[in-house]
Amino acid sequence: MSAILQTVTASAPRRARLWQATLRRLLQLLAVVLGVAVINFFLLRLAPGDAAQVLAGEAGAATPEYMAALRAQFGLDQPLLVQFGKYLLHLVQFDLGYSFRHGMPVAQLIAQRVPATLLLMGASILLAAVGGVILGSLAAYRAGKLADLLVSLLALVFFATPLFWIGLMLVVVFSVWLDWLPVGGMITVEAGYTGLAYVLDVARHLVLPALTLGLFYMAVYTRLMRATMIEVRRQDFVRTAVAKGAPAARVLVVHVLRNALLPLVTMLGVQASAIVGGAVLVETVFSWPGLGRLAFEALFQRDFNLLLGILLCSSTVVVVVNWIVDALYVRLDPRIRLQ
Amino acid sequence: MPSMYAWIRASACNEDNHMSTLATPLPLAARGPLSRLWRSPSALAGSLLLLLVLFMAASAGWLFPGDPLDMVAEPFLRPGADAAFPLGSDMLGRDLLAGIFHGARVSLLIAAVSTAIALLLGVSGGLLAGYYGGWLDAGLMRVTEFFQTIPSFLFSLAIVAVIQPTVWTIALAIGVTAWPSLARLVRAEALKLRHGEMVRASIALGASDARILLRDILPNAATPILVSASLMVASAILTESSLAFLGLGDPNAASWGNMVGAGREVLRTDWYITTIPGLAIVLTVLALNLLGDGLADVLDPRERK
Numbered sequence: 001m002s003a004i005l006q007t008v009t010a011s012a013p014r015r016a017r018l019w020q021a022t023l024r025r026l027l028q029l030l031a032v033v034l035g036v037a038v039i040n041f042f043l044l045r046l047a048p049g050d051a052a053q054v055l056a057g058e059a060g061a062a063t064p065e066y067m068a069a070l071r072a073q074f075g076l077d078q079p080l081l082v083q084f085g086k087y088l089l090h091l092v093q094f095d096l097g098y099s100f101r102h103g104m105p106v107a108q109l110i111a112q113r114v115p116a117t118l119l120l121m122g123a124s125i126l127l128a129a130v131g132g133v134i135l136g137s138l139a140a141y142r143a144g145k146l147a148d149l150l151v152s153l154l155a156l157v158f159f160a161t162p163l164f165w166i167g168l169m170l171v172v173v174f175s176v177w178l179d180w181l182p183v184g185g186m187i188t189v190e191a192g193y194t195g196l197a198y199v200l201d202v203a204r205h206l207v208l209p210a211l212t213l214g215l216f217y218m219a220v221y222t223r224l225m226r227a228t229m230i231e232v233r234r235q236d237f238v239r240t241a242v243a244k245g246a247p248a249a250r251v252l253v254v255h256v257l258r259n260a261l262l263p264l265v266t267m268l269g270v271q272a273s274a275i276v277g278g279a280v281l282v283e284t285v286f287s288w289p290g291l292g293r294l295a296f297e298a299l300f301q302r303d304f305n306l307l308l309g310i311l312l313c314s315s316t317v318v319v320v321v322n323w324i325v326d327a328l329y330v331r332l333d334p335r336i337r338l339q
Numbered sequence: 340m341p342s343m344y345a346w347i348r349a350s351a352c353n354e355d356n357h358m359s360t361l362a363t364p365l366p367l368a369a370r371g372p373l374s375r376l377w378r379s380p381s382a383l384a385g386s387l388l389l390l391l392v393l394f395m396a397a398s399a400g401w402l403f404p405g406d407p408l409d410m411v412a413e414p415f416l417r418p419g420a421d422a423a424f425p426l427g428s429d430m431l432g433r434d435l436l437a438g439i440f441h442g443a444r445v446s447l448l449i450a451a452v453s454t455a456i457a458l459l460l461g462v463s464g465g466l467l468a469g470y471y472g473g474w475l476d477a478g479l480m481r482v483t484e485f486f487q488t489i490p491s492f493l494f495s496l497a498i499v500a501v502i503q504p505t506v507w508t509i510a511l512a513i514g515v516t517a518w519p520s521l522a523r524l525v526r527a528e529a530l531k532l533r534h535g536e537m538v539r540a541s542i543a544l545g546a547s548d549a550r551i552l553l554r555d556i557l558p559n560a561a562t563p564i565l566v567s568a569s570l571m572v573a574s575a576i577l578t579e580s581s582l583a584f585l586g587l588g589d590p591n592a593a594s595w596g597n598m599v600g601a602g603r604e605v606l607r608t609d610w611y612i613t614t615i616p617g618l619a620i621v622l623t624v625l626a627l628n629l630l631g632d633g634l635a636d637v638l639d640p641r642e643r644k
Contacts, residue, residue: 035485172606273487302500311497
């Protein structure tokens with residue numbers, strides 16, 4: 001993704017460059033969507049039994065004639081290539097198929113759930129980045145001391161802990177034993193809050209899921225931040241800043257932090273797809289009504305159309321997150337330009 | 340030769356670290372990476388923990404000969420309540436300790452097979468892309484980028500859901516989604532070495548491409564491959580347990596993830612059923628991460644400062 005970014009010296013006109021970058025990105029998104037579509041289509045064919053068999057199985061016994069009629073209705077009797085062409089044709093019309101279990105088009109189902117997942121991901125990434133920067137800086141400035149040891153140890157442990165297990169343990173401690181926070185869900189349905197009360201209610205429900213998803217990545221960023229910061233602090237420009245008498249806080253924020261942030265932003269882009277995967281687990285643990293929870297339901301109801309639609313949609317989310325990361329990159333490091 | 344090579348590179352690039360080793364004239368073998376491995380605290384701790392897990396996996400059939408999925412005790416036995424079942428039993432009266440020992444087998448087996456698949460795909464893809472370049476490289480890198488974009492956990496989940504979960508399909512699903520980062524790493528190494536003197540000498544001697552790839556380039560890329568393989572085993576264990584937690588474990592095998600998932604229903608009252616297998620996962624993954632860190636430190640100090 002960061003292939004789009006490049007350090008350039010001679011620059012083309014800014015506007016033309018922007019157009020080129022946008023075009024390139026759209027092409028990239030198209031390639032990803034097409035690739036996932038191919039995988040989806042053939043994975044569906046791998047599944048034991050086709051849609052007709054599943055439906056017929058639910059209706060009880062089915063005659064071969066009825067099955068053949070169903071197959072003809074779904075176009076399952078046509079050659080594979082024709083079926084694939086139709087699948088693609090539907091895809092460009094944002095038609096991801098129909099979920100018989102939910103009695104709703106897949107695209108509509110997914111659109112309902114995306115905001116909750118984005119909220120969870122956003123909160124977790126924010127938590128992970130802020131926490132990682134603070135803890136990593138602390139460890140780097142106190143390298144070899146007790147604080148460093150403690151932070152590094154914590155990061156090591158959270159880096160090795162399965163997400164769902166952190167979630168379950170947080171539930172045991174904060175919801176069951178201490179009874180401070182709700183066990184799951186996104187809103188207190190029976191309370192019927194509106195306005196500010198509603199926002200606060202969602203925030204209360206968000207704490208544990210965001211913490212669960214965030215802690216693992218916080219561990220990753222802490223380790224990364226510590227390593228980069230120790231390296232940046234050795235650089236000549238930092239020594240110069242200290243020598244000219246810049247206050248320590250200014251050296252930290254202006255000189256060290258800004259340069260140490262670059263690898264962290266890169267990592268964020270690389271991990272976007274892992275964070276989406278993590279969201280599935282966290283949403284399952286906390287019944288958070290997002291894409292992940294929907295994927296879990298689809299899994300259990302053997303609603304593969306829906307499951308693969310979610311795979312497609314979450315891949316798109318990853319591409320978009322990488323666009324944001326690229327934009328951040330350009331802001332952080334003015335030497336880097338969009339290609 | 341890779342060990343010597345790594346050592347020479349290491350000592351050339353990190354003088355201050357190696358002053359002491361250079362000052363005391365030890366025989367070369369004693370300064371090899373293996374002996375230094377034992378002096379790295381994280382590698383040592385990781386190896387010991389991992390040995391413990393391996394021992395558990397190896398001795399499971401001998402210490403706990405019965406099927407770990409059988410009901411052997413009274414249900415909901417708390418840890419320490421009955422000396423015959425030190426870790427207690429779950430809601431179906433299954434011995435948790437036996438489950439932990441047998442689970443080590445399943446988790447390590449799946450992790451090892453999936454890592455082998457990922458190594459095969461990643462190393463061969465990376466070598467070919469890096470060595471031949473051109474359209475092959477461009478094509479393989481597009482595929483790699485694509486696989487890095489789709490959420491690999493969701494992808495494994497979809498694969499396992501569509502083709503029924505067994506130990507082998509789970510390993511396959513994890514393996515085919517884990518290789519891209521390794522392919523990039525190996526490609527970078529191959530690119531570095533492709534125009535080096537060693538490869539040019541081999542070409543001059545008339546060596547075949549296969550020989551150059553396997554005898555010249557692969558051994559010199561062994562260090563990063565080894566390090567990332569240990570991290571891949573760790574993340575495979577995490578992925579397997581996550582799949583099992585979502586109900587996509589092999590129903591006929593006692594895996595740690597299966598145990599955590601099963602205990603979830605009684606989390607409020609009997610949290611230990613979930614906590615104990617979770618701790619086993621944490622310790623094993625921690626061991627592998629420590630070992631990976633230690634290996635990276637010892638084999639190639641340039642990579643970490």
